[in-house]
Amino acid sequence: MNPAAAPRTFEVRPSPDAADPVHDGSLLEVSLGPQHPSTHGVFRMDVVLDGETVVKLKPVFGYLHRNHEKIAENTSYLGSMPYTDRLDYFCSLTSNWAYALTVERLAGLQVPERAEYLRVITAELTRLQNHAAVCGFLLQDMGALGTPLMYAFRERERILDLFESLTGARMMCNYMRFGGCRCDTPPGWLEQARSVVTGFGAFLDEFEALLSSNEILLGRTQGIGILPRELAINAGISGPMARASGVAYDIRKVDRYGIYDQFEFRVPLGDHGDVFDRYMIRALEMRESLRILGAALQRIPAGPVIDPKAKLRGFRPKPGESYGRIESPKGELGFYLISDGGPNPWRYRIRPPSFINLTILEDLCLGRSVADAVVILGSVDIVLGEVDR
Amino acid sequence: MVSGIRNFVRESLFSSEQSHYNGAVEQLEALKTRLLRELPGTRIALVSNAAVPSQGSLAVPPSDARAVARWLRDTPDLRLDFCSNVTGVDWPDRDEKVMVRRTVDGIEKEVTEVQHRPGYLEVVYHLYSVALGGGPVILRQRTSNRTTDVEVASLTPVWRSCEFQEREVYDLFGVRFSDHPDLRRILLWEGFRDHPMRRDYVPPDDYEYEPTPHDEVLERAQRHRASQEAPR
Numbered sequence: 001m002n003p004a005a006a007p008r009t010f011e012v013r014p015s016p017d018a019a020d021p022v023h024d025g026s027l028l029e030v031s032l033g034p035q036h037p038s039t040h041g042v043f044r045m046d047v048v049l050d051g052e053t054v055v056k057l058k059p060v061f062g063y064l065h066r067n068h069e070k071i072a073e074n075t076s077y078l079g080s081m082p083y084t085d086r087l088d089y090f091c092s093l094t095s096n097w098a099y100a101l102t103v104e105r106l107a108g109l110q111v112p113e114r115a116e117y118l119r120v121i122t123a124e125l126t127r128l129q130n131h132a133a134v135c136g137f138l139l140q141d142m143g144a145l146g147t148p149l150m151y152a153f154r155e156r157e158r159i160l161d162l163f164e165s166l167t168g169a170r171m172m173c174n175y176m177r178f179g180g181c182r183c184d185t186p187p188g189w190l191e192q193a194r195s196v197v198t199g200f201g202a203f204l205d206e207f208e209a210l211l212s213s214n215e216i217l218l219g220r221t222q223g224i225g226i227l228p229r230e231l232a233i234n235a236g237i238s239g240p241m242a243r244a245s246g247v248a249y250d251i252r253k254v255d256r257y258g259i260y261d262q263f264e265f266r267v268p269l270g271d272h273g274d275v276f277d278r279y280m281i282r283a284l285e286m287r288e289s290l291r292i293l294g295a296a297l298q299r300i301p302a303g304p305v306i307d308p309k310a311k312l313r314g315f316r317p318k319p320g321e322s323y324g325r326i327e328s329p330k331g332e333l334g335f336y337l338i339s340d341g342g343p344n345p346w347r348y349r350i351r352p353p354s355f356i357n358l359t360i361l362e363d364l365c366l367g368r369s370v371a372d373a374v375v376i377l378g379s380v381d382i383v384l385g386e387v388d389r
Numbered sequence: 390m391v392s393g394i395r396n397f398v399r400e401s402l403f404s405s406e407q408s409h410y411n412g413a414v415e416q417l418e419a420l421k422t423r424l425l426r427e428l429p430g431t432r433i434a435l436v437s438n439a440a441v442p443s444q445g446s447l448a449v450p451p452s453d454a455r456a457v458a459r460w461l462r463d464t465p466d467l468r469l470d471f472c473s474n475v476t477g478v479d480w481p482d483r484d485e486k487v488m489v490r491r492t493v494d495g496i497e498k499e500v501t502e503v504q505h506r507p508g509y510l511e512v513v514y515h516l517y518s519v520a521l522g523g524g525p526v527i528l529r530q531r532t533s534n535r536t537t538d539v540e541v542a543s544l545t546p547v548w549r550s551c552e553f554q555e556r557e558v559y560d561l562f563g564v565r566f567s568d569h570p571d572l573r574r575i576l577l578w579e580g581f582r583d584h585p586m587r588r589d590y591v592p593p594d595d596y597e598y599e600p601t602p603h604d605e606v607l608e609r610a611q612r613h614r615a616s617q618e619a620p621r
Contacts (some may be wrong), residue, residue: 062576067561067585106440233470233519236550249471249519320440323474323515323525334474336513339440351474351515359553388576 027055030370034063038141038374041384045361045373052369057362064388072348077103077178077315080348085172087350088386090130093122093163094328096176101257102324102335103178107317109310115180116259117300121193122166122175123326124289124296128200129156130329131240131282131289132207134381138279139211141378142220148211155203158196165189178315180306190297197293204286212283221276225364225376228273235360238353239331241380244281245273251327258326263292278379316343330354330381350389354382417445420467420526428456436529446513446527451541451567454530458547461516461526469526472548474515475555477562481535481588482508508535510564514544514551532564535587543569561586 033044042063048056068087072080084099085092097119104111111119136152160170165186167173175182211217227237232245242249250267252260268284270277319341325334331353338347357380365373414437421433424447431453436446449457461469483506491500510532517524530541543566545551555566556575563584566572574581583590 062578065576069561070586108440231549234549235552236472236548238473247519254522318440320438321444322438322441323444323527325473332473334515336474336476336515338478347476347478349474349476351476355553356550359550 026050032370032373033060038377040137040377040382043377043382043384043387045377047365047370047373049370054365054368054370054373057365057373059358059361061358061384061387064384066389068389069348069350073345076343077317077345078312080345081176082172082174085174086385087352087389088328088330088333088354088383089171090133090383091126091329092171092173093126093175094326094333096173097123097258098324098326098328098333099335100176100178101326102322102337103317105324106320106322106337106339107178107315109179110307111180111258112304112307113259113301114184114303115305117296118181118185118305119176119258120260120263121293121296121300122163122173124293125159125162125193125196127289127329128286128293129159130381131286132156132203134378135207135211135279135282138275138375138378139217141374142217144211144217148207151203151207151210155200158199162189162193162196165192177306177310177312179310180304182306184305190300193293194297197290197297200286201290204283204290208283212280217279218276220375221279221379222274223272224275224368224372225379226272226274227360227364231360231363232273236356237331237360238357239327239329239381240281240285241278241331241357243267244270244277246271251325251332255325257324263295265289265292275375275379314343316341321347325351328353330383330386331357350386352386352389354380355387355389358382358387414442414445417447417526421447424457424460428453428460431457433457444525444527446529448529448531451530451532454528454542455544455547458514458528458544461528462547466521467523467526468518468520469516469524470548471517471519471524472514472544472550473517473525474513475544475551475558476513477558477564477586478511478513479535479562479586479588480508480511482506509533510535510539510562512541512555512558512564539563540565540567542567543572545569560584563587 028049030047030049031044032047033039034042039045044060046058046060047054068083072083081096081099084095087095103109132152132155136149139148163173164170166189167175167182227241227245229246232242232247237245237247238249246269248267248269251257253267265288268281268288270281317339319339321336321338323334323336325332332351333353334351336347336349336351337345340346361377361380364376368376417435421435424431424433432450433453434448436448438445447457461467484503485506486501487504488499489502490497491502493500512530514528515524516526516528532539532541541564543551543555545555545566546568552570553575555569556572558564559566559569559572560574560576561584573579577585585592
């Protein structure tokens with residue numbers, strides 16, 4: 001307590017659980033997290049258990065909350081670009097892209113073709129390393145300690161090496177600019193990327209041969225955490241989680257932002273919407289990303305990487321608002337900006353996919369055991385930097 | 390329980406044609422006319438967007454919001470079944486300079502006057518259609534002021550995706566949502582004072598201070614000590 005602080009009254013509300021049967025001793029309330037190793041960051045699940053069965057589950061988060069939106073409203077448009085890296089720190093390049101896309105729509109900027117290719121290449125590489133890491137973490141949650149996660153991290157490290165030589169940073173890339181990308185590729189980068197992409201296909205074959213038909217994995221994931229299609233749409237679930245429930249919605253196909261209409265790729269869909277489908281959808285999406293990468297690395301044209309007329313300093317878009325969204329590896333990542341003509345955005349809002357994908361966590365876990373709840377959380381794929389903002 | 394290896398639908402289900410609703414200004418106007426015809430008595434205003442004309446929005450009063458939202462979701466040729474983004478915007482009180490015609494000393498001329506525009510809070514919903522691929526249709530609800538009447542209708546009964554996002558708007562902006570199933574703070578802790586995304590929010594210099602049981606015990610002990618030391 002700060003003794004110099006003025007005395008202050010605080011509103012104290014009764015706990016929402018005060019009238020629950022927890023207090024007569026028949027049920028047990030357990031707080032999983034925020035330091036629990038399976039919660040993927042500082043995330044807490046308030047679980048009420050009947051024996052080992054979950055009868056109530058409330059996700060509690062905000063431990064990493066730093067009011068990113070308020071900070072962004074007090075800085076220039078470009079000043080927020082490095083901060084978007086810190087949202088989903090696995091996928092900084094897609095966060096960069098979503099923000100750049102929204103500002104470009106707001107200000108009416110054009111992006112040169114080479115920059116569009118570089119954006120697609122970096123975004124798909126980001127998707128590869130995110131999905132590989134998520135599959136590794138999911139198996140870690142099931143007790144496959146070490147091996148799958150380390151296999152995935154070995155591949156991820158190759159991709160992060162590519163990011164480092166392109167942008168100067170492994171994870172906090174800060175690579176996109178309004179109207180293009182910050183810098184062109186260093187000499188030999190495209191060849192290096194091609195060899196990483198080729199190697200990744202072999203890794204996927206090995207990874208799937210090891211795991212996808214493993215009986216323990218099938219037993220722990222099939223029929224667990226079923227998300228019905230109608231609920232997935234109504235609850236705003238997006239990304240691989242929605243597609244595992246059979247929702248044919250991929251913003252790369254629906255909005256055709258960037259140059260995604262020039263690539264051929266399929267959108268895998270699941271029938272059951274359980275944890276296994278969420279795992280398999282990610283594995284199949286990695287193969288589709290490899291197809292996109294193969295074509296993009298082959299066809300990338302020469303040219304400038306940023307519109308020479310795009311202003312970096314003194315950037316003031318005209319008044320108005322814009323909503324831009326992309327298919328990030330976790331789902332629909334949207335930015336909503338309102339400009340009043342000044343150098344700072346009047347309103348800066350992020351639509352975080354993993355925050356909204358947590359809406360139905362309780363529905364998925366009810367009636368399952370604690371061990372299943374841990375696996376279900378692993379299959380949602382959350383990053384708390386993005387959930388808490 | 391092992392049911393073996395599954396087959397996944399791997400063919401693209403996306404048609405190559407453009408979606409029927411692309412947000413063009415005429416389409417939004419037609420949508421407004423249609424809403425007024427189908428739901429008589431509702432008050433709907435168009436809000437234009439200078440920067441991105443295809444992202445204009447419909448402002449609905451909180452009393453009509455849920456009926457309009459249900460209609461948008463259930464109408465067969467719109468089917469806006471996916472409420473993507475929910476957010477708040479704070480518009481504080483503002484003095485605006487406007488040109489008005491006034492008769493000054495018997496001569497009519499244009500003069501600048503300062504007009505007071507009362508502030509309000511706004512909740513913005515971005516709707517898309519998964520079934521038909523259209524969107525965004527943007528809905529706005531406005532409160533009548535920023536202090537005493539900050540209630541709008543919760544759209545969580547229509548779209549479950551609003552549940553956490555409306556809690557966030559309540560937490561950070563202080564908008565109250567009527568009929569929300571679980572309106573609690575979500576990112577900040579219970580007992581936090583004020584709503585930090587308001588434009589006039591002043592952060593306290595001791596914002597890490599939280600009352601603990603220890604403080605109460607300490608206070609009681611100090612009271613006790615004072616009563617012991619007081620002359621009888």
